Amino acid sequence: MKVPKYYLVKNQILELIAGLEPGAAVPTERELAGHFATSRTTVRQAIAELVADGRLERTQGRGTFVASPKMLLLPQVSFSSNAVSQGWRPGRVVVSARCEEASETVRENLQLEPGSVITRFEVLRTVDGEPLAHETVHLPGDLTELTERLEAQDSLYRMLAAEYDMEIVEVEDVVETIPCNPVRADLLGVTTGLPLLLVHRTGFGKGDRPVEWTESxxxxxxxxxxxxxxx
Structure with a gap:
């Protein structure tokens, strides 16, 4: 099987940056093309894939650098606890919060009757100030009063259990990959088409009753x- 030239260069670049610290500068396309005796077009394609893979990052006007290591997504742990355990500083920005009539999809996932109202929170989850995830949280009833405290990084699950008798005792996560659409690309500060991990989570309370449906x-x-x- 014939291996594309850019793929060989991609692996050579990986060997070149092995052991370098995050933030270390990578040689220019011209320098890499000379080093590997290939064209700048081939190098550009190899670098583009390494950026998509999260191994390199590009900064307009500055160059290409070794990216920070990927954060582990552990479904058994909350976003904040997950980030802190890996040495990151988690954050949350509420993009919007509104009470509305539940759509058919939301009703099915929360097992609600037609005409039921839900609270829809749109949230950006950040790590060290950088947006890493876009979430849309659906909760039964009008809970828009939680908005300010969510901005203050309170635990949603803890508040639901303590103040609304909505303790979440079990969760189900369904994971797939999708390309980033233009709206999410703008919110996350990435390019359209970047691969995303899409997680649909249903949180169940006592009696196996759904009390949360979130798309992350x-x-x-x-x-x-x-x-x-x-x-």
Missing amino acids: AFRGDRYRFVSRRRL
């Missing part, structure tokens, strides 16, 4: 999904 889109260049369970 995580940047594929900054995340690895890890799941471990005893068989």
